Amino acid sequence: xxxxxxxxxxxxxxxxIAVRWGAPxxxxxxxxxxxxxxxxxxxxxxxxxxxxxxxxxxxVSSNPARQHSEGLGVVLEKLNVGELWMHRP
Numbered sequence: 457x458x459x460x461x462x463x464x465x466x467x468x469x470x471x472x473i474a475v476r477w478g479a480p481x482x483x484x485x486x487x488x489x490x491x492x493x494x495x496x497x498x499x500x501x502x503x504x505x506x507x508x509x510x511x512x513x514x515x516v517s518s519n520p521a522r523q524h525s526e527g528l529g530v531v532l533e534k535l536n537v538g539e540l541w542m543h544r545p
Contacts, residue, residue, distance in 0.1 A: 462506075464498055466491035470523025472499050476507055483507070486514040487531055489524040496527020500534045510535050517542035 459477035466472050472491030478484050485507060490496040504510060515537050517525050531537070 462502060464491060464495045464502070466495045466527075467523040470495070470521075471518070472496065472527055474499060474503060474507075483509075484513045485509065485511070486516065487512050487528070488516045489518055490515075490527025490529070490531050492523060492526050493530055494527075496530030499527060500530055503535065511538070512536070513538045515540045519543050 457477070457479050459475065462474045464472035470491045471489035472495040473488040475486045475488065476483050485503065487499065490499060503512065512531065512535050515528060515531060517528055517540070519525070520543065
């Protein structure tokens with residue numbers, strides 16, 4: 457059982473992170489924040505090309521700031537998402 461953590465460049469204090477763990481045929485995938493729309497598009501492309509899937513088990517939105525959450529709109533629109541975990545407004 458292994459894991460991978462991929463960080464995507466975002467504005468100064470933003471975040472866009474993909475975490476994959478498990479074994480071949482039984483991976484789980486978590487997206488933590490999506491950064492800006494541009495980083496969200498890079499994140500989706502990475503998941504489709506590197507992880508060979510269009511399914512994300514968990515999406516986490518840590519806060520509503522643009523540099524953390526804007527890219528999640530792209531993730532939610534383009535990928536099949538199991539669960540969305542987000543801050544309370």
